[in-house]
Amino acid sequence: MQSRFRKGTLWAAAALSGGMLLAGCGTTTSAPASGPAKTKSPTAEISIGTLYASTGSFATSSMPEYQGLQFWINQVNASGGTYVKAAGKKEKIRLVSYNDQSSAQTATSLYNQLITVNHVNMLVADFGSVLTSVAVPIAQEHKQLLFDQSGTGTTFFTPNNPYIVLTSLPTSALWPTSLANYLISQHYKNVAIVYCENDFDQSQDQTLTRLLAKAGITPTYNNAVPTSTSSYTVILHNMAATHPQAVIELGYPNNDISFMQALQASGSTFPTTFTIFPGQLPSLFEKNFGMKGLNNMFTYPAPPLFTVQGVNYGMPIAQFAQAFKKQTGSSPNFLNVAGYNTGLILQKTLATATSLSQKSLRQAVTGFSGSITTLDGKFQINNQGAQIGETLPVGQFTVSNGKLKVNFMS
């Protein structure tokens, strides 16, 4: 009996040790997207570490952004590398990437992995605020500059954290400026707003209502719904009951689709109906609603739906669209542009920084902030690293000669 007892305890100890070994080994051998992870080697190549989500709730946004970054790396490597001022020569880029499966818990381990085990030269965040949030303190703790692609969370940018730079989107609080200006210019008095309970949408609602209030407009309907909302029928009827001149829905792509489905089913029409994502993911919305469904819808059009003028760094949108289609076989959307734009910011940073230290990289970004315009817009950050150069215009979809077009309102 006693030997059996000891056997059980020994077995337990062995299982513990073996399992710990398995857990540790597992992470080291997680295959990066392009070859096994190596330690930092400043003169051989530049390693860029990032995460992507191939499954889960962020997959539809994360993957296109990741493809955009991959596209940039392929372009750079095909041309013999990117110029690295610190080395005084061109160097190739090696991508080290892991799949976080849209889980913030997994992302925490993997960002740590990229910094402490893979020792990447440059760290790029996954899509959106939730998957970027966990990277912010880790990067700050390790004094590693975080290139935040699209995490526009208001809590990320603080005066005492120099280790973050937002590359491809303005902070969400800036987004509705053009929308507010448009509504005010139309002299609307009855505006109905529904927004989702998340950082991205609520900060937009706050900015929008603040700007409207300055113009003496108080929304007749302004309510939050859970981000998981998939049925807007009752909400839409409640909004319609206030006889709004403009109906604004602020959500993620899934919310926009659900809202537009409810709108179509109800047959309701309003002088102005606005949703965020048709302008950024037009093919997704066209697939769901057809051109007719998008006709007259207001949105924030983003490249490639419009062409940024005065591009002085990287490919302009037409050239990018052609090259992207040639390489991937599909037409780019805004998130592809965002990923590629991140690559351009990395490229400019490497071309400007006098050393590969993270402080030097950050100084380089501050140095060229405001001086470059890419296909995504003007790159300019404030002293907290938040992107303030890009603006999002308001546009309206129209169907003309069987083609979907955007008329710009601001």
Add this chain to the structure above:
Amino acid sequence: MRRNKLSNAIILVVLAVLFILAPLLYPNQSVPFQMMAFMTLAQGVNLLYGFTGYLPFGYVGFFGSGAYGVSILVLLLHWSVIPAVIGGGLFAVVVALLLSPLLRLSGAYFSIGSLAASEIVYYVVSNPNMQNITQGPYGVNLAGIYDPNTSYYAMLVILLIFTAVVMYVKNSTFGMSLLAIKEDPVSAAMAGINVVRRRVAIWLASAFAAGLVGAVYGWYVSVFYPSSVFDLTISIFAIVFTLFGGGGTVLGPIVGTIVLYGLYNTIGVSSPQYFQLIYGLLIVVLVMFLPQGLTSLLKRRGINVP
């Protein structure tokens, strides 16, 4: 009894040594940290499920309450970290106390009821009208108290405490009474056991475990959103790790977490499609052939599993 004590002591020492050495041997501290977090959550589920049969699908509600508890105490009331972490655990206990009428349900009804309750807590926390208290959907930034090293060892202490609690419950008359209630509550009540009080006690202890883990997790990551600390996968992982190892034992949740979390880190990140397939197959095989968990293999051979 003496053998039990020796065996328990060995488990605690091995756990302590492994997790103290882990960050020295492997630089990515997050891996052992999260393993400890899930191991403690699995022990929390074990306290409830292993000894009473209640399977809490909404266990993440306590985890999230702990994370938000610590943020409220630090940001609003300016408490220092350690009291705030303990306070975070107590937040979860208060939530559990409010939800204790759920224990009137049983089986699948309780599981679904607890899931719905955790969703309610989530929506209350993320409600924009709660912005002055919880920051609503904006997420929390605890950068001022960020300290990954201290929070790592705090998690280790919590793991050891709750592993010891499970050891105590397993070998005490209190644990025996819980098992009696699990088998037949009517007979247990007839034998003089206060069924309601004991069920509520273990429910609160289980919630306290999740609350403390959530509080330390919030401290460790320092920036989080309601959706990340009320993520249902946290419940699922804790439950699956417990079931895989074997509920009602000290070792089951530990083994379950090490094997499955190890597997997750091995193939789950690089090849999630295979991981989900393998994970699914493992669970199907387990339910069909080892419903009492992996440790039942040893029990069948007459080996005593702590």
